[in-house]
Amino acid sequence: MSTNGRRLCLNVGILADNIKLITVERVNETMAEAQQLSTIKGHIFACTKTSEKECLDRMVFGTNKIYAHKINRVKTGDKIFLLNVDTDTLYGSFTASSDGAFNLVPEAWNGKYPYQVKVEKYEETIKTVEKASKLLSKMGISWKESLDEHQTRFLLAYFGNPHEFDWGPLIAERFGTKRDKTGKMESEKPSVASTTLWDYPKQSYGKTPKGSNKYAGVTPAFIIYNLVQRYTEPNDLVVDPMAGSGTTLDVCKEEGRRCIAYDIASTRPEIIQNDARKLPLPDNSVDLIFIDSPYGDNIKYNEHPSNIGHISAETEEFYDELEAVMKECYRILKPGKVLGWLIGDQWVKKKFTPVGFKVYERLCNHFETVDMICVVRRSQSSNTGIWYNRAIRFNFYLRGFKFLFIMRKSAGDQKPEKKRKVNWDYYERTKKLLTPEKITE
Numbered sequence: 001m002s003t004n005g006r007r008l009c010l011n012v013g014i015l016a017d018n019i020k021l022i023t024v025e026r027v028n029e030t031m032a033e034a035q036q037l038s039t040i041k042g043h044i045f046a047c048t049k050t051s052e053k054e055c056l057d058r059m060v061f062g063t064n065k066i067y068a069h070k071i072n073r074v075k076t077g078d079k080i081f082l083l084n085v086d087t088d089t090l091y092g093s094f095t096a097s098s099d100g101a102f103n104l105v106p107e108a109w110n111g112k113y114p115y116q117v118k119v120e121k122y123e124e125t126i127k128t129v130e131k132a133s134k135l136l137s138k139m140g141i142s143w144k145e146s147l148d149e150h151q152t153r154f155l156l157a158y159f160g161n162p163h164e165f166d167w168g169p170l171i172a173e174r175f176g177t178k179r180d181k182t183g184k185m186e187s188e189k190p191s192v193a194s195t196t197l198w199d200y201p202k203q204s205y206g207k208t209p210k211g212s213n214k215y216a217g218v219t220p221a222f223i224i225y226n227l228v229q230r231y232t233e234p235n236d237l238v239v240d241p242m243a244g245s246g247t248t249l250d251v252c253k254e255e256g257r258r259c260i261a262y263d264i265a266s267t268r269p270e271i272i273q274n275d276a277r278k279l280p281l282p283d284n285s286v287d288l289i290f291i292d293s294p295y296g297d298n299i300k301y302n303e304h305p306s307n308i309g310h311i312s313a314e315t316e317e318f319y320d321e322l323e324a325v326m327k328e329c330y331r332i333l334k335p336g337k338v339l340g341w342l343i344g345d346q347w348v349k350k351k352f353t354p355v356g357f358k359v360y361e362r363l364c365n366h367f368e369t370v371d372m373i374c375v376v377r378r379s380q381s382s383n384t385g386i387w388y389n390r391a392i393r394f395n396f397y398l399r400g401f402k403f404l405f406i407m408r409k410s411a412g413d414q415k416p417e418k419k420r421k422v423n424w425d426y427y428e429r430t431k432k433l434l435t436p437e438k439i440t441e
C-alpha cells in the first residue's frame with residue numbers, strides 16, 4: 001500500500017470525530033463554496049466490505065456492467081462519494097481527477113469493476129456518514145443515478161457539518177423538483193430492462209431530444225439505449241443502416257459511442273445517404289448494429305425509388321430485400337457482436353401478416369438468436385378512443401407490441417469474451433404448495 005493510501009485509511013478511521021469538530025464558520029464556508037459551484041454534478045460509487053480498501057488505497061472507484069451507464073457521465077471535477085453498501089456508510093467528499101472511463105486501472109479488483117474514475121480528496125480529510133441510506137432517502141437521492149447540482153451541493157454541505165445542516169432549503173428544493181405520478185423524482189435516464197417485456201412511457205428521455213418524434217416511424221430511444229448499454233463499451237462503433245430521424249446517433253453521442261448512420265433519404269447532415277443493401281464499411285468492423293426497418297408499405301417515409309418501405313409486407317420481395325440488408329449487416333459486424341432488429345406485424349384490410357416471424361426466419365439464415373423482446377407500442381396514431389371502438393365493433397386487434405430480435409454473428413473460431421461464472425438454479429415446487437391441505441387453508 002502507498003504512503004498516501006495508509007494515510008487515507010487512517011483518516012477514514014477517525015472520520016466521525018472529524019465531523020463533530022467542524023465549526024460553524026466552516027459550514028458557512030462550505031455553503032458559500034457550494035453555491036459558487038453552480039454547474040457541479042455528483043456521483044455516488046458503491047463498494048462492499050471487500051472492495052472498499054482497494055478503492056481508497058488506489059483512489060480509483062469502479063463499477064460493473066450493471067451501472068456502466070453512469071460512468072460516461074462522470075467528468076473531471078465532478079464531486080464523488082463512495083457508499084459501502086454492506087456497512088451503509090458514505091465516504092466523502094472526493095473530486096474526480098479523470099473522466100469516467102473503461103479500464104483506467106485494468107488490474108484493480110482483478111478486473112471485476114472495469115468502469116472507473118480516478119479521484120482525489122475534495123477536503124483535507126475524508127469523512128464518513130453512517131446510516132447513509134436514511135440520509136440519501138431524506139435528500140431524495142438514489143445512489144444509482146447521477147446527482148444533479150442541488151443534490152451535490154446539499155451532500156457537500158452535509159459533509160461540511162451534519163449537525164448544522166439546514167434542511168429547509170432542501171425540502172423546498174425537493175418539492176420544486178419534477179416528479180412522476182408515483183411521486184419519484186424524474187430520472188434522467190431510463191433503467192436498463194431486465195425482462196423480455198419492454199415498456200417505457202415516452203419516445204425519448206433526458207434533457208436532449210433523441211431523433212424526432214415528428215418523424216413517422218421514429219424509434220423509441222430507450223430501445224437503442226438498452227442495446228448500447230448491454231452490448232457495447234464506450235467508444236465502440238455502432239451503425240444504423242436505416243437511421244430515419246437519427247435516434248441512434250443521438251443516443252450514441254450521449255453514451256460516448258461512435259456512430260455511423262445511413263438512410264436512403266437523409267434527414268440530417270450527419271446521416272449519410274446510402275442504400276442499406278450495400279454498406280460502405282469493411283468486413284468485421286462494427287460492434288453493434290441497430291435497425292428499425294420499414295414494416296411493409298404502411299408508412300410513407302420518402303419518395304426515394306429504393307425505399308424498401310414502398311414494398312408490401314404481403315409479398316416475398318419485401319423479405320428478400322430485407323435479407324439483402326441482413327447479409328450486409330452480417331458482413332460488417334465483428335464476430336460475436338450483436339444486431340438488434342425492430343419490427344412490427346401488420347393487420348391491413350382484414351388481413352393479418354406475421355411480419356415479425358417472417359423477418360425472424362430470414363435473420364436465422366445468418367445469425368444466432370440471443371433473445372426476443374416484446375416492446376409495448378405506446379405513442380401511435382391508433383391509441384385513440386375511435387380506434388378502440390372500431391377494434392371491438394369489427395372484432396380485430398390493434399397492434400400492441402413490436403418485436404425486437406437480438407441476433408449475434410457467430411464468434412466462429414474467435415475466443416469468446418471471458419465471462420463471470422453464473423450459478424444457475426432450478427426452482428422446485430415445494431411439497432407444501434402441492435398438498436391439498438395447504439390449498440384449502
Ligand SMILES: C[S@@+](CC[C@H](N)C(=O)[O-])C[C@H]1O[C@@H](n2cnc3c(N)ncnc32)[C@H](O)[C@@H]1O
Pocket residue numbers: 211212215217218219220241242243244245246247248262263264265274275276277292293294301302306307308309
Ligand atoms: C422505421 S424508419 C427508421 C426510424 C429511425 N430509427 C428513427 O428513429 O427515426 C425506417 C427507415 O428506413 C429507411 N429506408 C428504407 N429503405 C431503405 C434502404 N434501402 N436503405 C436505407 N434506408 C432505407 C427509410 O427511409 C426510413 O427512414
